[in-house]
Every structure is written in structure tokens, then in C-alpha cells.
Amino acid sequence: MEKHEFLELFEAATKAAKSASRGDVKSSCPAVSRCVEAIKRLREAPESLACELVVDRKYTQIGKSHGLFTEHKNPRIQSEGKILYSLWLRYLYATGRKQSSRPRDRTVVKNKKKLVEEKMVSTTTGDSNRDKVREILNKSLSKVAVEMKEGVVSCDSWSVAASVESAMFERLGSFEGTQKAKYRSILFNMGDSSNPDLRRKVMFGEISGERLVTMEKEEMASHKIQLQVQNIKEKARAREENRVKSMMMFQSDTMIMT
Template sequence: MQKQEFLELFEAATKAAKSAARGDGKSSSPAVSRCVDAMVRLKEAPESLARELVIDLKYPQIGASHSLLVDHKNPRIQSEAKLLYSLWLRYLYATGKKQSRPVLKKKKKKKLVEEEMVSTTTGDCNRDKVREILAKALSKVAVEMKEGVVSCDSWSVAASVESAMFERLGSFEGTQKAKYRSILFNMGDSRNPDLRRKVLLGEISGERLVSMEKEEMASNKIQMEVQNIKEKARVRDENRVKSMQMFQSDSSMIMT
């Protein structure tokens, strides 16, 4: 596959996704099929080509269309898009230091980030604040893994995750405020880089994140500590039961 074919397929996928969004959104519609077929073919692109175009700032539409595809109302498009973007992100992370993003002038980089922030806002101050916190947490992944990430990744994924949170939990100021705080705390916890990485890579979707218990979201270290505490408590309970049984047995013998 050549660069031109890749770009044409991506354009076809986004156009079909927009068409499907305007229609009834049925999985059997021609627009949905065109979109899914295009994304399936995009997954067949050589790793080097996909990596080059996803990183290249000349093609911002690839990052900008993230929310359009992964948050699409049609489940077929949404599912295929998550697989596609997850694959591309894995390509980026697999390259490590061998493939770094072009160095941008500070002013230009700031402008790109600001444009991405505007494109992912909702107009609701609480929702936008949640997205900002999530994006800040997700942006740590590039530093923690010492690898280049497309500038819009953290904002697009943050928008997708927040949308899932809002859909499942309602408003931040509602009855699920504690759940919101738990998710935001664990996403930003300096001791929990694995959770951020998995969310950014698509290994944990927004829907899955919302349904996770706080113990599941905790870092591997904390999970091990909790497991050790539970194990010690179990052993302590077993020993207490054995002691009681021995005491009862001794008492019976004395009475006899």
C-alpha cells in the first residue's frame, strides 16, 4: 500500500462515518459498510507507512478524526475504529526512541494544542474540566515511556473517556461524584502509569474504565499490597478458628 492509497482510504472512512451519522445508523447501511471496509484495509497498511502518516503533522485529520470514529453511534464503526487506532498507537510505542516526532517551534506547538483543546470541548464547564484532567494524566504516558505520541492523542482519548463517563455516570455534580473522583485520582496517580498507558492505547476503553472497581484501577503495587493484606487476614482468621477448636477440644477433655 502506498501513501496516496492510505490517505484515500482514510478519507473514505471519515466521509462514510459522517454519512452514517447523518442517517439512521443501522449496521446494515451502505455507509457503515464502506466505513468499516476502509478501516479494515487501513489495518493492512505496512507498519512503517502507518507510523509515518500518523506522526506526520501534515495530516492532522488522522488525529482529529479520532473522536468521530471511536465515539460513533454505530457499534460496528466504533469497534473497528478502536481496533485501528489501538494498532497505530502500538506501532508508535513499539518504535521507542527510534522514531521521534519532528521538533516544533514552541509557538506552533502551543497553537496546535490549543486548537485540539477547542475541538474537544463540550461547553459544559464541569465536563470540560474532567476532560482537561484526563488529558493531563494521559499526556504523562509519553514522558513515562520516553516515546513520541501524536499531539492530539491525549485530548482525543480524554474526550472519548469523558463521554463514556458522562453517559454512564451522569453529571460530575450528580450522585456519582465519588466515582468520578476515584477515576480521576487513579488516572493521575504517579504510582499508576500502567492504567494511563492501557487507557491511551485502547486496551481499557472508557466504558470499561467506568465499570472498574477502585481496586481494579489501582496500580499493580497497590493491588499486590491489598492481596497480601487479604492473605494475611485469611491466615489470621484460620489460625483463630484453629485455636478456638483446640480450646473447645481441650475443654471437652477436661470436663470428661
Template structure:
């Protein structure tokens, strides 16, 4: 992604967010455009995102923080918090690398401002939703120990927030009619014998939207799948034997008559 594309995406997200704030529809075209632009911005290389966030030529990037993270639309607000949380992580990482060099006061001030918003980006204000995010974060954090390689650049909080947002959007509140689905997802994400599911979700191979639509069998670990398969095979064998017995009984009855 080039600088001009980054700016175009940011401008598109800003315009769409302002347009969405004037409407009432939760899933209006403006909301979809804004969310899509924000997701594209998250794909920007770390070096480019860092450069754009601290560049004095583009103060609107920092000043527009509240436009997204405090938006009345929950989808825009959630995606905005994830985006700025990701950029904050970039600032942390680059700041550590440059800690031995003199720091520009403006850069430090911007970093401090984003640090103050870090905890906000992790919460929704809804205790049930925040609890789900914490549980997902705990499960995703296991991947670093389980896999050891290939997950260094992943932001567990951002992924947890993104997955929870997809769950909330698709399933509604945790205490609602889809509580069983919530429990199924959280169980499989935290299952000690299911590291592959966590890894795929963390690296984006399985998106939050996809995870929400997966059946229990799809999410289950290989161990549980094998157990389910054995149960199905036993049930099938039992049914086949029952049918055979019935046919033999009917055949015997015909012979006797």
C-alpha cells in the same frame, strides 16, 4: 481505509445525525449509528483524513462541522468534537511539514475555520465536566515523559474528552451519586505509581467505556495491589487462626467432659 469507505461513513454519520435531530430519544438507533460511524471515521489514516477535509470536491465535510459539534444529542456532539479536534491536529501536523511550500488559500481558510473551533471541541459548557477533562488531560500528558516512545501520535485532549464522555454517559454528573467512582478513576489515572494505566488508556488498550466499569483493584497500581493483597492475606491468616483456636477450644472442652 479507502476514500470511498471514508465517504460512505461520513454520509452515514450525516444521515444518522439528521435523523437523530428529529427524535427525542437520547439513545435512539439513529444516535448509535451516528456515533459508530464517527468512531469509524476517527480510524481513518491521517493522510486520508487530511486529503478529504481539504479536498474541494467534498465541501460537505467541512460544512457539516456544526451538524455534529452543535448537535442537541450529547453523545453525537461529544464524538463530533473529538473527531474534528483530531482532524484539526492532522491539519496542524501536515501544515508544519509543508510550511516551506506555497499554501492554497482555500486550504488555509479551512484550517483557520477549524482552529476557531478548537477550544469548543475541548469544552462541554459544564464546568464540572470540563474540570474532569482537564484532570484527565493532565494525567494523560504524563505518559509522554514516562514512556518516551510509542505515544507521539496520540492526541491527549481527544482521549481525555472521549474518556470523560464515557464517564458522563455511564455515571452521570460528577456531583451525582457516582462521585466516589469519579474520584477513584481520577485518582488512579493521576497516581504517580500507576503509569501503566495511563499508557493503556492513551493508546486505546483500555477504552473509556472499559475504564468506567473497572473495579478499584483493577485500576490500581502494582504497588497498591500488592498492599491490598498483603492486607487480604493477613485478614485470611487471622481468620484461619481464629477458626483453629475455636476448634482447639471445642476439642479441649470435649476432652474435659
């Protein structure tokens, strides 16, 4: 598959997905079929070509459009979209592992440090509170490359942190405002050492900044905490059911006695 064919297929899939979301979302809808067919053909693209275009800044729409497919209201498009982007992520993980295994001399390390410093400057707002939130988010997101079994060198944690903070600021207002508790909840869960899944999903766009802001604390919590909460709720429900049964039995016995 050539580069132009890949781009044409992606454009066709995007247009079909948008068309399907506006009209009939039934699986038999022509737009749905066109979208699914294009996505399946995109999966056939060579690994090197997919990696090149997914991370190429000239084609940012490829990486940013994942939600159009993975969160589509049509189940077929959503399913195929998740398969496609999971495949591309595996490609990127593998690429990161290969790159991270290369020897790095002092010049490379120095240049990398300089790039990080430039990125920090380019993502500041001039507002000390906002910049502090971005620093905290970046610190949490930068753990992803370490936590992944296969290093991912293509992670741009500063850009993601800036994007997430912007969504938080737009939705919640200032950190020192009325939504300070929500800010603290998000920052805590993002940095929680037992919650790597949340960081990973935010880092790779599975959870957007806009979505993160609207999530309840139970949704953001680690899998372990979610299980504990679920267990508590189930026990509470069982106790309530037993209480109701006991009351009904008591009332029944009372009626018999009278």
C-alpha cells in the same frame, strides 16, 4: 504486502471474529481459524504500511477494533489479537521516537500550539463541570508521552480524554451528582504518579472509557497498591484461619475433658 491486501485481510479478520463471537467459539470453529490466519498474515505487513493505516483517520476502525480481537471470548483469537496490537504499538513507539528526534523550529512549535488550542475548543461541552473533568483527564493522559521511554508523538490526549469523560457522564451522570465519589476515584487513579500503567492502557485503548467506569478502585490502583491490598487480605485470611483452628482445638479439648 500492498495497502489493498492489508485492508482486505483486516476486513476478513473482523468478519471472522464477529462470526466466531456469534456462534461456536471452539478453537476448531472455521471462523476462528479464518480469523487467526488473517491476523497472522497482518503481522507480516511492513512496519511503514501498518503505521500508516493504523493512524490514518480514513481507517479509524483499525485502531478502534482492537477490543474485538484482544477481548474476544475465543482464547486463540484473543491471544493472536494481543500479539498483533502489541506489535503495532511497538511500531508506533518507534515512529514517535524518530519523529521526536527531528529538529523543530519556532514555526512548527507555534503551529503545534495552535493545533492543541483548536483541539481543546473542539472537545469542550459547554458544561463547566464536564469540561473540568476533561481537562484533568487530559493532564493525566498527556503524561504518557513523557513517561514512555520512547516518546510517542501520535498521542491525542484531548480526544481520549473527551471519549473517557463522555463514557463517565453517560454511566455516572453529572460530576456533582450521586457518583461524585466514583468520579474522584477515577480522576485520582488516572493522575497518580505511581500509576503510569493505567494511564498508558487508557491512552492506547487497552482499557476503554466504558471499562474504566466499571472498574473497582482496587483494579485501577497502581501495581504497588494492589500488592499491598493483596498482602493485607492474605494476612487477614491467615488470621481468620488461625482463629478457626484455635476454636476447633479448644472445642476438641473441651470434649475430651468432658
